[in-house]
Amino acid sequence: MSGIQTKLAIAFLVITGLIYVLEYFLPAGQGGAHLFNLLFWIAIIEGSIAVVAVGEVTNGKWVKPYRQELLSVYPLILLIGLLFVIFIPRLEYYPWTEQPGIWLNKNLFIARHVIQLIVVFFIARKFARESINEGQKRAFWGVIYLLAFAISMTGVAFDWLMSLEYPWFSTLFGALFFIEAFYCALALAGIFSFLYKAKFLDTYGESFESARMDIATLLFAFAIFWASQFYTQYLVIWYGNIPEEVSLIYYRTIDSPMREFFYSVVAFNFIIPFITFTYRRMKANYLVFLIVSIVVWVGIAVERLVIIVPRLSINPLILIVEFVIIGLMMIYVIRKRDSFLVKST
């Protein structure tokens, strides 16, 4: 193990310990904060690598300036794995644990997600190394990663989040979830554009400007894509009007302020990015790009909260502390990217 690997391993264990203490020795409710952070960060982490994988598979020039920064988050999949392990006692709050079925039973649930996270981590690591070294097989590993990403995100959506609402289910939910992961990762690239502007311009010159515009256009496209997925989900529930199906929307639109939060998701994830990025001048502005990226993150965060809150209680203070801890870890990993993700000579 190299120095940085040891440091990361220790940091991951410390963070896991810290979050364990926060969750189980303080009044953390039913673990809603823990689940929120798992769902929010896994989307950004796995989505970031997926964005690079799409760029590699399609031979897109737009991904080149962002490649190292986006790929550098891959070790955090292990942190998510560790945080998932300490989430296991919270599974008792899932409604299906009272009558376990073939798919939704505790042992299979734990086994498939632990295996899934380990497999995704190793594929992401292999792909990141191939991509950074511009290896011959980077497109191949890109495809493998994208398959693993789609399966992993769908599994997370169905099991971690959708099964909270059991017996409600929707086959569209997995697709919405992995589109959101990709959307979040594009927003992360927008944040990088602002933070590393000088470095990117210095290294890539004019081609960075072109790549940045492409990322902004993709973010605009994903705002529409997200809206279509969200609306499709809403439409089938509205049409069917079946008691098991309407519960998802009914319990989230019946009372204030949950109703306002629910509708604000559409504003954050669709209306604001769509209207702002309709204008070319707005897309070209670094600060506007940063603000829209943060708005998208806020939208995704609010959506997760709106789904979790009616089912699992949340301690807001613990939620913020855990969010900041994982966020700081992410910043640390990105800043140390040159220690573990460099071109081998």
Place this chain on the structure above:
Amino acid sequence: MTDKMTFSKRAEFISKLRELLESGVPPKKLKIVMPHPDHEVDEIVEKYVPPSKLKYFTLAGALSGFIGGFALTIGTVLDWPLITGGKPLISIPAFIVIVFEMTILLGATVSLLGFLILSRLPSFKSIISPEDYGNEFVILMDRRDE
């Protein structure tokens, strides 16, 4: 009277084109013939020409589609009332899909028409050049005073 400047190298052609435009020659007086499309030429020329009016065609088409979509759905259910799934006759969530499709359809179709009108196409005279320049990059400059 037309001046003909022929270049076999792209870099020389680009540099001359830039020089002409920077010296104040109106883009209207220039005609460019290239063996292949080149985005850099678009980028150079677009600084000297007013923005395209194509977006107004798109907006007009999209708005017509949006209004037409609502008119079609609401008009047909009122003309032949059939209650479906116990929903009200005028059910906006269901109509949104038709409205969206109509917006895209008319927006795209009118954009294509606008493109053809603004580019003065189809113009067979422009497609088939009386002279064949082969692999050369050519700038034709109209010397006549307006």
